[in-house]
Amino acid sequence: MARIIAGVGTSHTPAIGASVDNGKSGEPYWAPLFQGYEPAKAWMARTRPDVVIMVYNDHVNAFDFKIIPTFALGCADEFPIADEGWGPRPVPPVKGYPELAAHLVQSLVLDEFDMTIVNEMQVDHGLTVPLTLLCGTPAAWPCRVIPLAVNVIQYPAPTGHRCYMLGKAIRKAIESWDEDLKVVIFGTGGMSHQIQGPRAGLVNTPFDIAFLDGLSRDPQRLAGIPPLEYLREAGAEAIELVMWLIMRGALGERVEEVHRFYHVPASSTAVGNIILESR
Amino acid sequence: MTDGKRKEKEEAYEDIPGTWVFDAQRARAGYHLNEFLYSLMKAENRKAFLGDEAEYTSRFRMTEDQRQAVLRRDWNRLLELGGVSYALAKLAFTDGKSYQFMASRMTGMTEKEYVEMMLKGGRSPDGWRSKSERPGKA
Ligand SMILES: [Fe+2]
Secondary structure, three states: OOEEEEEEEEOOOHHHHHHHHOOOOOOOOOHHHHHHHHHHHHHHHHHOOOEEEEEEOOOOOOOOOOOOOOEEEEOOOEEOEOOOOOOOOOOOOEEOOHHHHHHHHHHHHHOOOOOEEEOOOOEOHHHHHHHHHHHOOOOOOOOEEEEEEEOOOOOOOOOHHHHHHHHHHHHHHHHOOOOOOEEEEEEEOOOOEOOOOOOOOEOOHHHHHHHHHHHHHOHHHHHOOOHHHHHHHHOHHHHHHHHHHHHHHOOOOOEEEEEEEEEEEEOOEEEEEEEEEEO | OOOOOOOOOOOHHHHOOOOOOOOHHHHHHOHHHHHHHHHOOOHHHHHHHHHOHHHHHHOOOOOHHHHHHHHHOOHHHHHHOOOOHHHHHHHHHHOOOOHHHHHHHHHOOOHHHHHHHHHOOOEOOOOOOOHHHOOOOO
């Protein structure tokens, strides 16, 4: 049987990817961040998942405004890297797992989560930056990736509670797949940040730390945070954090926090990283 | 129902200062503006736009207000008129500028001041939670 063995929460700030792509990751501005990700990278190399479910959002790259799916599951066997306006990131293409993705869609829809099925899709920094942070710069990504894109750009994003419940349904779906697979699920985006208007640059470290604490100790409380609280307390773009609740929901009741890192800033963003193993 | 348009009651998030939440009404009003911005993902469109901004923008069904705000790079006005920051960033990239540059312009700081604020831990939410905390200000 396939199993979700762990979850990774991480920011996906585009400037992090750009710093690697432009050979700047050793500079004083970036070095502390990459140092902070070293344990997570080592964990990833040790854990060697067969499949990663990457919960992320597209930033007006794969989807423009013609169609805005709330939850979209990538069912292709390969996902090309998007040109976001300065050329595609020089990273390997992302290999999917269409058979397992098809199973996920079927199971999730019957569990009343109406996924949008996406058979062709380019992926942007929301998906590739977490891979870079956890896997470095290999010639090919070490595992297959199933993208799960969430609308967090046009208000309202799905609620935290909805996301948490979707995570639980994903766990159930994975456990009904009859193949020995180690699956790791990523929740990406955040943490506190705002990149629009006179309030841009907002960071709320106490909010972020409480969010990280809640992931291991009280996810039910986090699932109850209303959208307005994310916007007001942690910045207009911090609503991305609901995607971490899909990850948390997919881990079952008991988890052990095996790693945490927090750093300000990466561009306009407070960066967080947590690894939770299912127990 | 005064002018034939339904007026929604004000949403609670409109009380957050210095922020235009990209909600369904703003997305509706900004649709053609955002489609224009999306077109700048292609190198040939970036070139055409920079070659003749007035002509290129006239190909899109945005309002004259939106068009003028594009030509002026009036970032906050573009947010107010339904532009979304991730799409606006493509205009900044077309100008050879970064996200951080665009964000700094929105705050009225220089890019250097903005970067320094971030290095010091960012903008505190204190004083920025409600418009009632900022009478007469952004
Ligand atoms: Fe994002």
